[in-house]
Amino acid sequence: MAEIVFEHVTKRFGSVVALNDFNLRIADREFVTLVGPSGCGKSTTLNILAGLEDPTEGLIYIDGQVVNDAPSGKRDIAMVFQSYALYPHMTVRENIGFGLKVRGMPRDEIERRVQEAAQILGIETLLDRRPRELSGGQRQRVALGRAITREPKAFLLDEPLSNLDAKLRTQMRADLKLLFTRLGGTVVYVTHDQAEAMTLSDRVVVMKDGVIQQVGDPLSLYNDPDNMFVAGFLGNPSMNFFLADLGREDGRLVLRTGGVTWPITLPDDERLVSQIPHGQVMVGIRPEDVTVRLPEQATDQSSVPCAIEVAEHMGAVNIIYTNVEGTRIIATTESDFSARSGDPARLSLNARKLHLFNPETSRRIRIG
Amino acid sequence: MLISYRLRRRLSTVSLYTTIGVVLVAIAFPIYWLVITSLKIGAEVATYPPVYIPSRITLENYTAVLQGENAKFLVNSVIIALSSTFLTTLMGAMAAYALAKTYLAFWVRRSLMLWILVTRIFPPITTAIPYYVVIKNLGLADTHIAVIITYVAYGLPFVIWLMLGFFQDLPADIEKAAIVDGCSMWQRFRQVVLPLTLPGLAVTAIFAFIYAWNEFLYASILTSFTAKTLPVMISTFMSDQYLRWGEMSAMGSLMIIPVMIFSAATQKYLVRGLTFGAVKG
Numbered sequence: 001m002a003e004i005v006f007e008h009v010t011k012r013f014g015s016v017v018a019l020n021d022f023n024l025r026i027a028d029r030e031f032v033t034l035v036g037p038s039g040c041g042k043s044t045t046l047n048i049l050a051g052l053e054d055p056t057e058g059l060i061y062i063d064g065q066v067v068n069d070a071p072s073g074k075r076d077i078a079m080v081f082q083s084y085a086l087y088p089h090m091t092v093r094e095n096i097g098f099g100l101k102v103r104g105m106p107r108d109e110i111e112r113r114v115q116e117a118a119q120i121l122g123i124e125t126l127l128d129r130r131p132r133e134l135s136g137g138q139r140q141r142v143a144l145g146r147a148i149t150r151e152p153k154a155f156l157l158d159e160p161l162s163n164l165d166a167k168l169r170t171q172m173r174a175d176l177k178l179l180f181t182r183l184g185g186t187v188v189y190v191t192h193d194q195a196e197a198m199t200l201s202d203r204v205v206v207m208k209d210g211v212i213q214q215v216g217d218p219l220s221l222y223n224d225p226d227n228m229f230v231a232g233f234l235g236n237p238s239m240n241f242f243l244a245d246l247g248r249e250d251g252r253l254v255l256r257t258g259g260v261t262w263p264i265t266l267p268d269d270e271r272l273v274s275q276i277p278h279g280q281v282m283v284g285i286r287p288e289d290v291t292v293r294l295p296e297q298a299t300d301q302s303s304v305p306c307a308i309e310v311a312e313h314m315g316a317v318n319i320i321y322t323n324v325e326g327t328r329i330i331a332t333t334e335s336d337f338s339a340r341s342g343d344p345a346r347l348s349l350n351a352r353k354l355h356l357f358n359p360e361t362s363r364r365i366r367i368g
Numbered sequence: 369m370l371i372s373y374r375l376r377r378r379l380s381t382v383s384l385y386t387t388i389g390v391v392l393v394a395i396a397f398p399i400y401w402l403v404i405t406s407l408k409i410g411a412e413v414a415t416y417p418p419v420y421i422p423s424r425i426t427l428e429n430y431t432a433v434l435q436g437e438n439a440k441f442l443v444n445s446v447i448i449a450l451s452s453t454f455l456t457t458l459m460g461a462m463a464a465y466a467l468a469k470t471y472l473a474f475w476v477r478r479s480l481m482l483w484i485l486v487t488r489i490f491p492p493i494t495t496a497i498p499y500y501v502v503i504k505n506l507g508l509a510d511t512h513i514a515v516i517i518t519y520v521a522y523g524l525p526f527v528i529w530l531m532l533g534f535f536q537d538l539p540a541d542i543e544k545a546a547i548v549d550g551c552s553m554w555q556r557f558r559q560v561v562l563p564l565t566l567p568g569l570a571v572t573a574i575f576a577f578i579y580a581w582n583e584f585l586y587a588s589i590l591t592s593f594t595a596k597t598l599p600v601m602i603s604t605f606m607s608d609q610y611l612r613w614g615e616m617s618a619m620g621s622l623m624i625i626p627v628m629i630f631s632a633a634t635q636k637y638l639v640r641g642l643t644f645g646a647v648k649g
Contacts, residue, residue: 047544051547051548052548072547072548073549073551077548079545081541082541085539085541086542086545087542087546098559099548099549102549102551102559
């Protein structure tokens with residue numbers, strides 16, 4: 001197993017910068033997820049690590065060795081592709097053993113390792129089939145099998161679950177977590193799905209336009225995002241954002257949008273105010289930190305009136321789309337909250353979970 | 369409305385089958401005429417009005433053409449067609465793979481592809497005489513090698529153009545997987561790329577074979593006896609003294625057989641869908 005280091009890695013395709021000064025240290029046996037929208041450079045990063053592409057600048061280390069000039073096959077890494085990329089003309093057994101065969105491993109050792117991998121993945125009965133005779137989930141397992149028989153220094157997974165249907169994806173996500181906990185390998189996982197990033201990883205790297213936005217463990221990224229992009233990308237439904245004017249009332253700071261005075265106050269802190277340009281601030285609050293009540297239940301005087309636009313009943317929770325004088329705020333509520341679209345309601349915000357951002361730079365403004 | 373719809377459907381079915389029938393006749397009749405002429409007695413070969421169904425079947429044309437040196441020309445044809453097909457397909461596939469997978473600017477690849485095609489743009493006859501002189505000076509006149517080299521040179525552009533498309537259609541991830549699995553370029557080509565492009569190779573091989581088997585112009589210029597091929601031999605049935613239709617068509621009928629065998633043998637690889645199941649679900 002291995003430690004992986006990216007040092008000032010930049011990749012340009014012509015004039016397009018796919019990856020810009022990427023620096024990352026991945027510890028031995030760590031599960032790191034690169035997450036971001038398409039075109040953010042996460043797959044390019046993986047391809048560069050795999051040796052499928054050369055970086056324009058910068059160094060890549062595996063176990064302390066610079067591997068920039070090492071061909072892919074010599075880096076001792078295994079990769080799982082979104083399309084699975086199984087060899088269609090080979091049986092499952094041949095697919096799983098191919099990497100070992102290419103390396104000239106003796107036949108009985110290959111067979112032993114193939115059997116072992118097949119057993120771990122529960123595909124022993126499929127070994128003599130060809131990829132086209134398998135379901136998506138089975139192909140996925142064969143692709144994993146091909147990676148784990150190699151016993152590589154690191155596993156690289158490029159959107160491995162994206163081609164599965166939603167139910168299977170959730171199931172495979174748990175299986176993957178179990179598998180890699182058991183194997184204990186260094187894993188670099190690429191996905192655009194924030195749920196996979198949050199659930200699987202020891203650390204998450206959020207990327208956008210070839211630049212790292214933030215690195216950290218899933219919960220700290222979720223609770224303490226550095227900028228609006230990270231805040232909005234993680235979490236589903238995503239964080240509510242609205243632009244508010246800063247005002248003063250009775251020695252406290254208040255936030256107003258149009259005619260609405262939001263039911264929150266902030267300490268009149270000089271340092272905080274100095275960070276807010278032109279008296280305007282972007283407020284972010286997660287749907288679970290928004291409380292919606294029917295007017296008769298809202299005893300809390302600090303709430304504001306709102307109209308319910310859409311109520312989505314998900315079973316375990318409800319997702320309520322509300323309208324506060326033109327600003328849409330999404331809230332998640334308990335499933336027993338029953339409301340219909342058009343109903344009036346009152347809304348309050350959990351001030352302790354409020355995030356403030358500079359509307360010009362979208363960087364986080366930390367309170368206190 | 370219903371009746372007219374039915375009628376229309378019936379009419380369209382009738383016209384469809386009529387068209388198929390006409391096309392089939394246009395394709396099959398020359399072959400029928402060739403075979404039937406080879407089986408006719410001399411008096412019925414070139415008559416007016418033509419004899420469509422012979423009164424008597426005879427094999428004398430076949431016994432005539434299968435005598436003497438003719439077997440040697442058959443062997444020549446087989447050697448030349450098979451070796452040039454093998455070499456053209458192999459070299460063409462390798463060249464096409466290199467072109468498909470090397471990072472080249474768009475205009476560079478485009479120019480290379482056009483340049484490769486240049487040899488097929490002018491009519492072969494325009495270079496026939498200087499080409500013969502070159503071959504003769506190399507001491508290769510009337511050798512199998514001379515003919516094989518020529519056919520490979522003429523077949524390559526076609527194979528490269530055709531195979532390029534097949535290689536470009538190959539899912540990139542499969543090759544990436546092979547790279548990560550530790551394959552060298554050659555292992556990748558041999559063990560992953562070629563098996564997956566077999567349908568394309570089969571198509572190109574069939575065309576290369578038919579071209580080499582039937583080529584007349586260069587064979588007639590480059591060979592006189594030792595390396596003479598069947599098409600050249602057939603032409604000797606024509607002279608200012610005689611036109612031996614019966615023997616010509618007997619030889620022609622025999623010449624169709626290897627092409628049919630070769631096509632049938634490669635046909636199973638023509639079935640597309642080998643790559644289905646490789647990528648996605």
